[in-house]
Amino acid sequence: MRGNEVIAEAAIQAGCRFYAGYPITPQNEIPEYMSWRMPEVGGIFIQAESELAAINMVYGASAAGMRAMTSSSSPGISLKQETISYLAGAELPAVIVNMQRGGPGLGNISGSQSDYFQAVKGGGHGDYKMIVFAPYSLQELWNLTKLAFDKADEYRTPVMILGDGVIGQMMEPFIPTPCIKSGLPEKDWILDGCKDREPRVVKSLYMGDGELGMRNNILQEKYKTMKRKEVRYESYYAEDAEVLVVAFGVVARIVLSSVIKLRHEGFKVGLFRPVTLFPFPEKEIFMLSGDNRRFITVEMNAGQMVEDVRLSINGRSEVFFYGRPGGSIITPEEVRDKILLLLNHQPYLVKTDFNKWDI
């Protein structure tokens, strides 16, 4: 199974019975898989006439109480932003998969991480956040897809799985662990006909005096709870590392192989891997920072997550950046070179010379 098919099957196992999609490379295996798999389990597959249509179908299905999902790749996700904001505003659960490709514009079709900002900072309008998972293996893809549906329902929020073209096309062994029932209470807000009960309202329009402000406060409280309870990360050899690399998704795999090699050679290096990009493991990264430790963020973009790392560290350590934008893969050798540079206390920096922090 390829990564894309793993997502599709995991969604089915998690009880997703509504999928709307639209063709775009490199995620076509998801709609293709869903097109024959959904009818088998009595679910619904729709190929919409555009990305906008697909996400709005998800909005409708979710309001009616279905576990619903859509998927796309970067340019298509850009088109979905409006409704993602609506989903957050109307507090509707949904799972959105972004198998990122190189941008901006039409870009190319190889794997990239350049939609980090769009995913975690709110690509659409308004003060909203969504939980963003960054899987780095097929096992994690399997587990997190299932978790995404539970978290979406638990918080009544859109959840994004931020993969990339590499992980979507990749094959490797994984254990398709059975799905455990989430034990969430029944949805008491869905719109399924109000015969013999009070009508319910699902909306994101609040025109009354102060109404929208209150609404926003409720949302912000929810995001605070997420920050408290939903942070996920993994760290490797972090305790005594002199250089600590921060990377997510497929880049973390590449970095990990260089880190393990360097450890065998006796160098004190480590890796910190955020699994949730929102909520970001701010506290955990802060706790690891200090004078005797240098950080470097490695990303397949021109430097996005590095900003969150710097904010978390708040000046307690130097944070460097190495990246490759435009959908090109970083090699373990490149990462090794950069780590060795930092271990040798190069480059020597004037703290205000911000241009030189990218190495």
Added chain:
Amino acid sequence: MAKILKLRELSKKDVLISAGHRMCAGCGAPTVVKMVLMASDYPVIAANSTGCLEVSTCISDYTAWKIPWIHSAFENAAATISGVETMYRALKKQGKIDREIKFIAFGGDGGTYDIGLQSLSGAMERGHDMLYICYDNGAYMNTGIQRSSATPFGADTTTRPAGSAVPGKTEQRKNLTRIMAAHDIPYVAQASPSHWMDLMKKVRKALEIKGPKFMNILSPCNRGWRSRTDDSIMLSRLAVETCHWPLYEVENGVTKITFRPKQKRPVEDFLRPQGRFKHLFKPENEWIIKKSQEDIDREWEKLQKEEALFAS
């Protein structure tokens, strides 16, 4: 009025889309583009929506287009060319340009029938002086043969796979040419590369008319149709001769059939050479062929009636 086409003269004209592009062997799209550009006596500026034609003709630093060419996203070739055409009109008004330039947008069926319909409709309604050409190969071929609303009834695609439960696409093909005709624009036509003279005449006619024009051109795709690469033109001819793809035009609301097959062939002749319809020849799917034939007959009947209405 443009001069009458002569093959001898055409053969001397520059081919404005060069060889070396990465379209598949047997693809109909570059043939269509070649004919369209060859038909024009004027300089042409083209817009292209995302799709096979776009990605395969502008690989990294190269372009196969020998004319000014612009690509924006998937859903908005019509809007993009609207902007270019408007700028041209503004420059003309200011006296900064005096040449007569024609504007053509190319889009596949995904980018025209589906995601681009809104922008196309808008451009037609605003009345830009442009020609929109849809090269219709009946699915999202660029991303791997997913169904589109142009996919014929019963065809096998990757998101509507034919199997024991579902016999391929069970929805009707959207009749885009009629939708465009309903915009009451000056010129709408349907063409096929097999009938090249008809196709080029239509393009020339369209380019002489001021205002928005639309042409729907059948474009065989051997990958998606699951046919031999050297069968493309034959298949587009069969589409015409079976009346699956009737050749007609609607000029100022007047319908005219431009090619009438001597003998209308059964739809099976068009379906049989294509792998995407293979499953239809199983006994349990006979009804699909029957229905396809009925739909074709009805549409053909309708077109003839419309034509007769204006002839009288």
